[in-house]
Amino acid sequence: MKTILFSLFALFVVNCSIAQTNEFKLPNVDVKTMDGKKFNTSEIKNDGKPIIISFWATWCKPCVMELSAIAEKYQDWQTETGVKLYAVSIDDSKSMNRVSPFVNGKGWDYIVLLDANSDFKRAINVINVPHTFLIDGAGNVVYQHTTYAEGDEDLLYEKIKKLAKGEKINE
Amino acid sequence: MRFKNIFIPVFILFSIYIQAQTNNEGQLHGNFQVDMQTYKEDSLISAPKIPEKMLLNAYANLTYSKGNFTAGIRYEAYMNTLSGYDSRYNGNGIPYRFLTYKADELEVTAGSFYDQFGNGLILRAYEEKGLGYDNAFDGVRVKYQIYKGVSVKGLVGKQRFFFDKGPGIVRGVDGEINTNELLKFMSESKTQIILGGSFVSKYQADKDPLYKLPENVGAWAARMNITRGAINFNTEYAYKINDPSADNLYIYKPGEALLISTSFSKKGFGVLLNAKRVDNMAFRSNRNAGLIDLNINYLPILTKSYTYSFLNFYPYATQSNGEMGGGAEVMYKFKKSTLLGGKYGTNISINFSRLNSLDKTAPSDTSVIGISGTLGYQSDFFTPGDELYFQDFNIEINKKFSKRFSGNFIYQNLIYNSDALRKDHKQTYVFGNTGIADMLYKINDKNAIHIELGALFTKQDMGNWIMLQAEYSIAPKWFFSLSDQYNYGNEDKDLQLHYYTAAIAYAKGANRIQIGYGRQRQGIMCVGGVCRSVPASNGFILALSSSF
Numbered sequence: 001m002k003t004i005l006f007s008l009f010a011l012f013v014v015n016c017s018i019a020q021t022n023e024f025k026l027p028n029v030d031v032k033t034m035d036g037k038k039f040n041t042s043e044i045k046n047d048g049k050p051i052i053i054s055f056w057a058t059w060c061k062p063c064v065m066e067l068s069a070i071a072e073k074y075q076d077w078q079t080e081t082g083v084k085l086y087a088v089s090i091d092d093s094k095s096m097n098r099v100s101p102f103v104n105g106k107g108w109d110y111i112v113l114l115d116a117n118s119d120f121k122r123a124i125n126v127i128n129v130p131h132t133f134l135i136d137g138a139g140n141v142v143y144q145h146t147t148y149a150e151g152d153e154d155l156l157y158e159k160i161k162k163l164a165k166g167e168k169i170n171e
Numbered sequence: 172m173r174f175k176n177i178f179i180p181v182f183i184l185f186s187i188y189i190q191a192q193t194n195n196e197g198q199l200h201g202n203f204q205v206d207m208q209t210y211k212e213d214s215l216i217s218a219p220k221i222p223e224k225m226l227l228n229a230y231a232n233l234t235y236s237k238g239n240f241t242a243g244i245r246y247e248a249y250m251n252t253l254s255g256y257d258s259r260y261n262g263n264g265i266p267y268r269f270l271t272y273k274a275d276e277l278e279v280t281a282g283s284f285y286d287q288f289g290n291g292l293i294l295r296a297y298e299e300k301g302l303g304y305d306n307a308f309d310g311v312r313v314k315y316q317i318y319k320g321v322s323v324k325g326l327v328g329k330q331r332f333f334f335d336k337g338p339g340i341v342r343g344v345d346g347e348i349n350t351n352e353l354l355k356f357m358s359e360s361k362t363q364i365i366l367g368g369s370f371v372s373k374y375q376a377d378k379d380p381l382y383k384l385p386e387n388v389g390a391w392a393a394r395m396n397i398t399r400g401a402i403n404f405n406t407e408y409a410y411k412i413n414d415p416s417a418d419n420l421y422i423y424k425p426g427e428a429l430l431i432s433t434s435f436s437k438k439g440f441g442v443l444l445n446a447k448r449v450d451n452m453a454f455r456s457n458r459n460a461g462l463i464d465l466n467i468n469y470l471p472i473l474t475k476s477y478t479y480s481f482l483n484f485y486p487y488a489t490q491s492n493g494e495m496g497g498g499a500e501v502m503y504k505f506k507k508s509t510l511l512g513g514k515y516g517t518n519i520s521i522n523f524s525r526l527n528s529l530d531k532t533a534p535s536d537t538s539v540i541g542i543s544g545t546l547g548y549q550s551d552f553f554t555p556g557d558e559l560y561f562q563d564f565n566i567e568i569n570k571k572f573s574k575r576f577s578g579n580f581i582y583q584n585l586i587y588n589s590d591a592l593r594k595d596h597k598q599t600y601v602f603g604n605t606g607i608a609d610m611l612y613k614i615n616d617k618n619a620i621h622i623e624l625g626a627l628f629t630k631q632d633m634g635n636w637i638m639l640q641a642e643y644s645i646a647p648k649w650f651f652s653l654s655d656q657y658n659y660g661n662e663d664k665d666l667q668l669h670y671y672t673a674a675i676a677y678a679k680g681a682n683r684i685q686i687g688y689g690r691q692r693q694g695i696m697c698v699g700g701v702c703r704s705v706p707a708s709n710g711f712i713l714a715l716s717s718s719f
Contacts, residue, residue, distance in 0.1 A: 024198050027236065028273065035398040036365045036405075037349060038322070059476035061579075065611075068569075072515075092297070093290035094471035097405055097432040098500070101441025104401075105502025106518060117287040117297055123241075125202040125232060125718040131681070144681045144718065150611060150619035151646035 023140040026053075027123035031088065032114040034100045039113060041120055048137040049082035050163040052156070054110075055121060055131045057091050058102045063130040066148040070156075071108050077157060081164035085110045090129060092116050132156065136163050143169055196237060202681075202718040203231035204300070208253055213709040215668060216692060219254075226253045228260075230300075232267075244268040255696070255705040256303040257462070259333045266334055267307060276316040283307045286326060288345040288369040291469035292409035292428050293390040293454065296330070301696065302703050304463050307331045308341065320352025330456045330465050337465040338375055339456030345369035365396040373456050373467060382421060382544055388414045390426075390454060390468075405432045409468075411454060415543075417461055418453035419492055422547025424534075426451035428470060439504040445473040446497035450529055450550055453491035463701055473498050474524045474563055480656070481605050481625045481638065485587035486697040487526065487561045495555040498524030515571035523564045528556030528591070559600075562586040574613070581607040589632065593695060593704075603629040617646045628660075635660025650676040656692070674712075681718040687711070 029041045044051060052070075056063030067087060070077075077083050087110040089099045096116050103112050115121055124133070127146070134143040134156070143159055145152065159169045206228045210221035227250050234243040248263035249256070269282035285307055287295040298305040310328020317323060323346040329336040347367040351357045357364070370391045377384040394407035409428045415421040431446045454468040470489045473496070477483055500522040505512035533539050534546040541547055565583040572578065585603040589595040605627045613619045621642040628635050640654035656670040674687030693707040 024200065027234075027241075035363055035403065036396040037363070038347075059478060061478040061609075092471065093287075093295075093430075093469065094473065095476060096290075097403070097434060097445070098443055100403055101434045101436040101443045101500070101502055103441075104436035104438055105441035105504060105520065107439050107504050107516075117285060117291075117295065119285070122232075122285070123234070125200050125234065127202050127204055127716045127718060131718070145647060145678070146681050146683055146716075146718070147650070147676070147678045149617075149644035149646040149648075149650065149678075150613055150621075151617045151644075154616055155647050 023142055025139060026135070026141065027120070029120045029123045031120050032116065034103070034112050034114065044086055044135075045139075046082070046084040046137075049084065050137065050160050051135040052083060052085040052160070053088060053133040053135065054085060055088050055090060055115075055126050055129045057089055057129055058095050058098050059091070060129050062148040064106075065150070066130050066132070066153065067108060067110070068106065069150070069153045071106065071110075073153065073157070074109060077160065081160050083160050083164070086113055087111070088113045088115050088120060090115050090118055090121050092118075134159055134163065134169075137166070197235065198237070199233065199235045200719060201231060201233040202716070203229070204716040205229040205714070206253060207713040208708065209710040210254060211709045213690065213707065215666070216670075216690065216707040216709065218690075218707040218709045221254060223251055226251050228253045228256065239273050241271045241273070242269065252303075254708055255703065257333070257703075260303060262334055264334050266305075266331055278312075278314040280312045283309050283331070284312050284326070284328075286312065286324070287469070288343065288371070289367055289392055289394040290407045290430055290471060292407055292430065292452070293369060293371045293392045293411070293468050294341075294343050294345075295467075295469035297469070299701065302463065302701055304701060305331050306466055309336055310341075318353065320349040322347050330467070332457075332465055337456040337460070339458075339465070340374045341371065341456050341467055342373075343369065343371040362397065362399040367394040367396075368392065371454075371467065373454075375456065375458060382415060384415055384458065385413060388412055388454075401435050401437045403434045403436075406430060409452070411452060414454065414458065416453060416455065416458040418455070419451050419547065420541060421543040422451070422541065422545060424451050424547040426454070428452045430471070430473075432473075436502075439506065441500075441502040443500045443502075444497070445499070445524070447473055448495045448529075448552070449489070449491060450493050451491075451547070463703065469701075474526070474561065475500070475522050475565065479581065479607050479609070479623070479625065481607065481627045481636065482565075482581070482583055483697070484627065484636075484694065485585060485589075485601055485603060486695060486702065487563075487587075488592055488695075488697060488702045490526075490528075490560060490591070493529035493531070493550070493556075494526050494560060495529055496524065496526030496560075498522065513570070513572070515577075517571075518567075518569040520567045520569075521565075522567075525562045526560045528558035528560060530554040530556045558588070558591065559586060560588045560591050576613070577611050579607075579609040581605075581609075598631050601629055601631040603627055619644050619646070623654075625656075633658055633661050633666075648677055648679055650674075650678070652676075658692075683714075683716050685712070685714040687714075 026041050031039050033039050130148045131146045133141050136142045162169050209225045212220040230247040232245045245267035246265050249260040251261045252258050267283040271280040285296045296306050296308050308328030312326040314324040325344040327342045350364045372389045374387050377386050390411035392409035397404040407430050411426040413423040413425050428449045434443045455465045457465045472487050472489050474487045502520045505517040507516045529550045531540050531548040531550050563585050568580045583605040587601040589601050590599045608624045610622045623640040625638040636658050638656040642652040644650050652674050654672045661667045670690045672689035676685040688711050690709045694705050695702050696705045
């Protein structure tokens with residue numbers, strides 16, 4: 001019985017994945033801003049310019065490395081492509097209050113959102129942080145990447161430049 | 172079984188339906204993860220013999236959304252549960268499925284869901300795969316935005332208990348008001364005030380032969396968040412009526428908890444102050460449950476969380492029966508081109524936290540502390556107890572030396588109450604001093620080498636340790652790592668062992684595969700103050716994950 005169920009499930013997954021295109025729209029979930037205001041993810045916008053959504057946490061070392069690496073180049077990226085980065089913290093109530101002083105302490109200029117019970121993380125199927133999404137001008141998620149290796153930010157930027165020019169990115 | 176028979180055709184239809192739908196707006200997503208490990212008996216580190224030789228944890232999530240509807244399921248398989256996870260998970264099935272309808276102001280969910288009221292002091296359902304923690308509700312939930320700045324949610328459900336459900340029924344409502352959005356005179360104010368309140372009640376029949384137990388246990392909480400410029404003030408207080416349980420050894424004292432957190436921050440500078448008091452605040456949908464089973468609420472820890480392994484040897488775990496303490500952290504960035512900032516700037520963070528027991532006195536002249544069937548004890552709200560549970564002082568410096576070379580350096584001084592926190596009666600306290608030097612050298616745009624050195628000095632427990640970890644990464648796909656933790660200071664010469672690990676990971680987009688070998692010490696794994704013990708193990712590991 002269980003074998004049957006499992007095979008059906010596998011079939012289901014395959015069936016669905018075939019039907020699936022890689023691009024998708026963001027799920028519609030409520031998170032919070034750093035000052036506690038409700039923020040719906042449908043408000044993630046950037047006037048037709050590319051958007052980066054980066055899932056992170058104050059206790060996640062590679063996440064902080066990635067966001068720190070981008071922070072050094074963020075001004076240039078913004079001037080050249082108009083890209084905007086939303087840093088979605090999955091810190092829960094144990095470290096949520098630490099996010100604001102942490103972000104300021106680092107001197108980051110990102111738009112920071114708090115996903116304290118991982119509702120957004122779950123809705124977009126993130127397993128572990130860091131997990132980064134790239135969204136094109138039309139609001140489609142066109143690329144995602146998990147983990148961080150030194151130098152990933154430059155590869156991400158190559159893709160952002162393409163998006164800013166209205167080109168497709170091929171992965 | 173009856174349920175499953177109906178389920179199959181529905182399942183297939185659903186799948187075909189989805190395939191037919193793809194030209195429309197419908198979207199299907201999901202993820203899956205598989206963790207597998209082989210086990211070899213290793214008597215030196217007391218890694219037990221595992222009869223299955225190989226164990227596996229796996230799950231897959233699927234979410235389908237179209238228009239106002241979202242539906243999802245999760246399949247989980249534990250064949251059998253990886254060593255260290257609760258073996259009551261053994262088996263497989265679909266413990267999680269839901270349907271949500273969301274229009275502008277209204278959201279209705281039927282089936283499984285996670286939720287949190289405020290900081291979670293009286294209600295939080297969540298999952299933490301690393302712990303095997305999942306207390307999802309199975310029931311119904313309604314969220315409604317009544318007016319601009321005013322939202323409420325209500326839920327009723329039973330909680331997940333492995334592949335079954337707990338006996339208690341949980342009912343809860345939560346409301347939140349953003350005064351700046353609601354009140355005209357506040358809309359222009361520089362001060363933002365958000366208020367919230369919640370009430371939760373659980374029902375569990377009383378079948379106790381001895382005591383008359385409350386079948387309905389109510390709890391309420393009130394919270395406030397004030398922000399003005401660089402200052403943020405956050406507080407929540409929770410109260411629970413008498414709830415005799417296995418946690419508090421069946422005493423009739425009400426419970427309470429208070430959290431206060433204040434921060435001040437502007438660019439380049441942040442300060443955070445925390446205080447908390449927890450008194451008899453375990454809250455479960457089965458009063459006889461233990462371990463991490465069927466928690467309705469979540470009592471956050473306020474100590475700093477780390478990713479470095481030596482800083483996680485002696486982690487703090489929330490003491491739901493009673494604790495009192497606080498912490499402070501200062502974060503500062505020395506600007507570029509200053510003496511301490513150097514060419515690239517330097518980040519420094521100093522953190523201190525300390526937690527004590529509660530001050531407890533006998534409830535009456537004729538009684539002693541903690542007797543079942545009595546009020547248990549009295550406690551003065553503002554006086555901490557004499558017993559120290561945990562203290563952590565640490566300094567972290569993050570510095571970029573050149574375009575290629577950067578480092579993260581940590582020093583930690585720790586006092587850990589081993590007797591109270593892990594029921595280790597051999598010794599009361601572990602005093603530790605730990606240093607970490609984590610250095611990164613960028614060879615070129617894509618290749619980097621990461622070296623982590625660590626040393627932990629303690630006269631107690633297993634004695635001194637040193638470690639070395641080297642990781643080589645080729646962006647964006649490859650990671651190679653080797654590490655050795657050496658317990659050179661163990662009192663027992665035969666136990667001065669090396670704990671090696673080796674791993675190769677490959678990541679492409681949202682897919683990741685990792686193969687490794689490791690000898691793992693016996694320890695405690697904690698996420699946010701919720702802990703499980705991890706037995707020693709020796710074997711190969713395969714981890715696969717994908718999001719789509």
